[in-house]
Structures are given as structure tokens and as C-alpha cells.
Amino acid sequence: METKEKSVTEAIDNDYKYGFTTNVESDTFAKGLDEGVVRAISKKKGEPEFMLNFRLKAYEKWLTMKEPAWPNVQYPKIDFQNISYYSAPKPKKKLASLDEVDPEVLSTFEKLGIPLEEQKKLANVAVDAVFDSVSVATTHKKKLMEVGIIFCSFSEAVKDYPELIEEYLGTVVPIGDNYYAALNSAVFTDGSFVYIPPDTISPMELSTYFRINTEETGQFERTLIICAENSYVSYLEGCTAPQFDTNQLHAAVVELVTLDNAEIKYSTVQNWYAGDPETGKGGIYNFVTKRGKCQGEKSKISWTQVETGSAITWKYPSCILQGDGSVGEFYSVALTNGYMQADTGTKMMHIGKNTRSSIISKGISADHSSNSYRGLVRVGKNATNSRNYTQCDSMLVGDQSSAHTFPYIETGNSSPQIEHEASTSKISEEQLFYFEQRGISRENAIATLINGFCKDVFKQLPMEFAVEAQKLLTLKLENSVG
């Protein structure tokens, strides 16, 4: 698999060098970060006063904070003064047809089963009018507006709906929450904003992919989703296609708020460039703070993630179960190979009465990678009759890889039911033999076993995502086993 994997990533890498490169370098701030830069970003974006204050407060807080050392990952120290904190959206160079795209990239798309038109979009090929992302987005936007759903970029939202932003921004992830969240709060450039009005079921699954201005949201992305009473939305982030970015550090913040009886389902598929599989050089640092607050009674937040890329993943999508009877869910598949390191998991904070949470985490580590699950289940004093079920399974592929579990369970009253279980296993020779004996090739056998291992999570994904995610895992682990 090494060679194949390498050629794929190399192809993406190479392709980037002459294909995705931007030729406009104007309107980019000089490297470095100080109060002036924070002010300048805010000014550049024409933000109201409260946004500037928010940023400045975050920046001040950030200065007093230390980079966290507790995650189970190793990386060279990041020089925060060596990053440019603002760059205007850059148009990408369009290719005339798919023939110009590297065949290796195309074969990756093929294996993932990405539809032709979507392939074009991903490879940055100009698409015909019907499938042009802008027109698709416009149609979608129109449909959404009919039911009153706001779905736009964060900058637009700051301009058009400042009262919503002011009310909710930073209420779930406070500016001083952690080092990277503070940094993000100070310097974020753009992201997505969604507001679902009361008594509305979103007519479609919202996806960053269809939003206008998705080209360059920058490395400090900010997402805020508010789901009002009795509403429902399913939001998809990322895609299965391999993605490359010049920014090595990504520190995004995602905040979700659900009011009474509302539900948000947030699905992520992440496949950033993971660095050279032979040496681990390069690759994205994905330090993300994702948190949802079930503010209303009987509200629900469900996180589903498939993490297969990035050199380092540091991510804990969490739920604050504040409303009585609220529900939090976390489904995760994290696959690491090459020299990738992942420290991911969730936090379930039970505050309200009769709150429930379930955590299903599947970690697969191959080659020289390290995969950690870190989770916290905290049941507060007033969270009577709460319930948690946690299951975290690890699968090891190859004797140089490692898998870790660090669950924290803290209980402060007598009525909760908390169950935690974890197991570690490998694909056994017997299982493979059984398949081969029935005429199924080793490759297919492994694919089937891995997919079986992750089934509980995949079935939570929206359909087309699930199909792609399955193939993605198979592709990533090709020739890794046996």
C-alpha cells in the first residue's frame, strides 16, 4: 500500500504545485500577530463594534494562555508570528477539462465513487452552467429562504444579522476556553452561519460544499448553527476527497445551539493532507474546538465524524446537556496511518435532569501512527436520572502503531447509569482465512471487516456520505494488513 498511498498523496501534492496554486498574492497581511493585526482584520471585514471588542478580548486572553501540552501528540513548536492572519479570498485557476487533472487523482475519485460533476468541482475544473456550484447554491438558497432558514457565510451574517451573532457568538465556546479557541476568536476570518427558525424542518441537508464563497475560508474558520424551537437540521462538513492546503495550522471553532425540542445533526468527513507517509513531514495540524449546547428542554445534538486525514488531529466535539431531557450523541471513526497522530474524543457534560448521552468511538491505527480516544463524561449534582453509554473500540494494524484510551468519568449524584466499555483487537488471520476460503480476495476481506467494525458509526452518516466514507477507509488501508 505504501507505494500506492504515496503516489496518491504525491499526486495530490504535485497537482497542487501547478494546478491549485493561486496567482494573486495581493491583499495579504504581513506575517505576525499583534493587537494591530486583530484590529485590521476587523476593519477589513467592516465589522460592528461588538465584534472588534470580542476579538480584542480574545486576543488579550490568548496572550495569557499557554499552548496545551496534555494531548498525546508530538509536533515541533508552532511559531505563531510566522503566520499571515489575513488573506483576501483568492480565485483559483480553472482547468479546462478533466483531462488536465492528474490521472492518479482521478482514480482516487473513481475509487471513492464521487459523481462526475462533483469530481470536476473538486478538481477545480470549470463546470457547465447547470452544475455550477453558484447556480446550485442559488437554487438551494432560494428553497431554504422559502422556509426562512438563514444559511450564509459568517461575514455576511455579521453584516445582515448582527443581533443573532451578538446573542450567540462565544456562548458555547467562550473566548478563553482553550488556547486555540482564543486564537480563533481573535483572528477568525470566515465560516458558516445557520439559523433555523422555530417549527422548521430543514428541507435538505445543508453542506458547506454548496455554500457560496467556500473557496478559501482560511485556516481559522468559525461556524455557528442555531436551531430554534421544534426545528431540525442536518449539516455536513468536509468531503471525502483528499484536500491539500498551504496553511499547516487549522484552528477552527464550531458552536451549535439547540433550543427546546430542536435537533442538530452535524456530520464531518475530514481527509486533509496527512504528510509524507514515509517520514511524516508536512501535513495539516487540525486543532478544532467543536461544542454544542442543548440549551432547551428535550433538545438533541448529534456529532458524527469520520477522521481520516491530517498529520495531527486534536478534536473533541462535545455536548453541554443543559436542558432537561436533552440528548447528546457522538459517533466517530478515526483512522490513522503513516505517521499520523490523532487525539480525539468527546465531552458530555450532564447538567440538566434526565439527560442522556451515548458515545461510540472506533479507532483504527496502522503503520507508525498513534490514535487516542480521550473522553469525559461528567454528571453534575443536579443531573438526576442521567444516562451514559460509552463504547470505544480500537483496531491495530501493524506492530508499530499504537492505540490509547483515556476515558474520564466523573459522577456527582446517585441516580445516573454510566457504562463504559472498551476493547482492542486486530484483524485475525482466521477471519481473513475464512473469507479467502470462500473465494473472497484478501483486499475485499479486509475492506469488509473494517467496514463491519465501523458499521455503528457509518449508519449514522447521511447516505451518500456513508458510501463514500466506506470506500475511503478501504482505500486508505489498502495493503496495510497482512
Next chain:
Amino acid sequence: MSSTIEESKNGAESAVLTLHKQFLDAGQPSSDFLPFNKKALDVFESLKFPHRKHEMYTFVNTKSLADTSFSLKTENLVQKNFVQQHIYAGCERSHLTFVDGTLCPELSDATALGTSVKIGSLVEAIKDESYKNILQKSIEQENDVFASINSAFMNQGVMVRVGRDKQVGVPLQILNVSSGGKNGPVMTVPRAYIHLEPLSELKLIVKYVGDGDNYFVNSVQDIVVEDNATLTHIQIEADSKEAWNFSKNRIFLRRDSKYLGYQTVSGTRLVRNHNEVWLNEPGAEMELNGVSVLEGDEQSHQFIRVHHEVENCTSHQYFKNIINDRARASFDGTVVVNQGAQLTNSDQLINNLMLSDEGHADCKPNLMIFADDVKCAHGATVGQLDDDQLFYLKTRGLSEPIAKEILTQSFARSIVQKIPFEPVVKELDETLLKKLEGNHG
């Protein structure tokens, strides 16, 4: 980890340093121990008392302990009948009694052990290179600040060495009596070195009791189990209500050796057991069981590290806590399966039974796995009595309190009954399980 420790504001560390100076001035340590005492003090200074977010003490608040200034106990007065009532049947002629960390020959009797077990002072043991090496390493690599305090103040202690191919038939009891601090809190530092030579067997019962209040037992045990040897280690903490008990067991297991540990906590102000086990050679096996029954403001904390260094080793951990009133229990256990430790079989199971709303149960069952052909599992639960089970008993005509009592007692009994020494099981029925009678509802 230690680099981020904040400076203690109240100078809790300096109190220990002053005490150590008195200890040296009094000329207590023997000249063989002196370099070790000094080294350990350096280690203590570099570790410092844990702050609130220290990873090893996430669930244990040691602030009040660190803030208490202890003196060292010198006079040791305990009545003979007090000691005798704590000697188990079968150990009448095979027990060693320590009063405030000092061996009392007049209260000890080891005649039943004969020549198969060599018992001596650590002053003697330290002359042997093998122990010297173990001690050196354990002091230098110490990660637990309280164990480093023990090493800094140790001046005697006991060595128990079982000879090659000796299967000791009689159980050996070590009784640690604390006479308490009548003029302010005192600290005692019992230290033991248990060594089982190849093919030997020993059943060791270590019991902690108090004949007074206001004391801190800070003990360290270095345990080596050589090839094919088996050690059964029963540790009973039955201290006075106003006592702190910190204990560290450092256990090294060689080829095909076996360690069976049982730890019971019947509740004091603060108990913390730190067990660190190294499975150093193939075929080594260890099992650790624990049960604590807590009420009032009692606290019991388990901190466990199991290192699977090589292939084909097994480790099992079973712990149960019953928590009533404002009591707190925690379990922080990590199994590390190192690279090359293939075919490891390891499991961990922690069950917490909560009987009150003010109680606290915290768990952190960690796994760190660096090998791919292993079977590792852990499970942790926190819950209360099962309604169906209660209902079942009530349909059989039992009153609710009685039904609850039966269920809570049997929850704890499943660990108690595993203890392979009848007198201890009987005693725990009378003490530990007695606590579960009546007053909960």
C-alpha cells in the same frame, strides 16, 4: 508534567524540608541509608506537592494533607492486647508488628516460618547489591511525591526473603499499628522489601490499624517475584477514622511468576493506593482486586499502572466501590502494553455503587497500546441498585431495607469472597460489610 507545577503558596514543601533537617540532625538514619535519604529529598523537591490539576492526582485533593505539618513519631507505646486482637488465626506464630513504622520484636513472633523465610532489617538488606540497585532505581525514578517522602525519611524497614523452592505453608502477617498523634499530627514511614526467590510461594497479609487518631501512614513496598514464584498479597486498611493512609506498591514480576493482590478499604479520612506493576518476563501473571465501602466524608483512591513489557503476560483488575453520604472514590488505572508485548491479555473492570446524591465516583480506566496482537478490555460502570432486583426480593416478602442490604452486601462480597484466607473474609464480614447494614434508604 512536573514542570508545570505551580509553586505552593503556603510553603508546604518547606515544612517537609525543615522536618527532614530535624530528622538528619537527630542522627536517625544509618550511614548506609543517608545517601538514599538525601537523593530522595532531591526528588521530592523536584516533584513538589501536587497542584489541583496534576494528572496523577486528578481526583485526589491532597491540599489539606500537604498543608498539615507533621512531626515524626519517636515513642512507640501500644498495648499487647490491642495487637493481639488484630492478629489473624493462623498467624499467631508468624507475624511481625510494626508500631509507627518501627519493628517491635517483643510484639512479633515468626517462629512458625522456620528457615525458609529470611526476615531482617533493611539496614542489613542494603548491604546486598541486588536490593541496593532496586532501591536506587526506585528512588531515582520515583514519580509519586508521597513515596519520595517515604524514601527521604526511611531509616529502617523490613526485608522478607523467601528462599528458593520454599513454599511457605503458614501465612505471614505484617501488622502496622499507628499509635496516633496526641500532640498534633504525626507521620510514619513503614517500608518493606518482599523478595520471592524462584519457585517459592508466600501468602502475605498486611494490615493497617490505628490505636489513636491524627496520623499519616505513608508506606512503600518493593516487591520482587522471581521465576515461577507466587505471591498472594492481602492488604487491609482498617485505620482510625481520622487518618491518612498512602501506600505505594512497586511490583516486579519475572518469568511465569504470579502476583495476586487484594486490597480492602473500610474507610478513613483519605486512602490512596498506588500500585505500579512491571510484567518484565514472559508468562508473568497478575491479578489485583479491590473493594472499598465508604460513608461520611471518607475517601478512597486507587492509582494503578500496569506495564506489559514483554509478550505472553496477563493482567486482571477488578475493583468495586460502594459510596454513601458525601464519600468519594476514584479509580485511575492505566495498562501500558509496550511494543513487542504481543499476545498480552489484559482487562480492567470497575463498578461503583452510589447510595447517595452527595457522593462522588470518578473513573479513568486508560489503555495505552503499542502492540497489535493483544487482547485488552476495560469497563467501568456507575449506578445504583437495580429496581428489578429490588422488586424481586420484595415479592419474596423482604422489606425494602433488608432487600437493599442484601443487594449492597452481595455487591461487595463478590470481591471479599475472592480473598484466599478465611479469617480475613470472616473479619471483613464483621467490619466492612457491617457498614452496609441498615441506615440507607
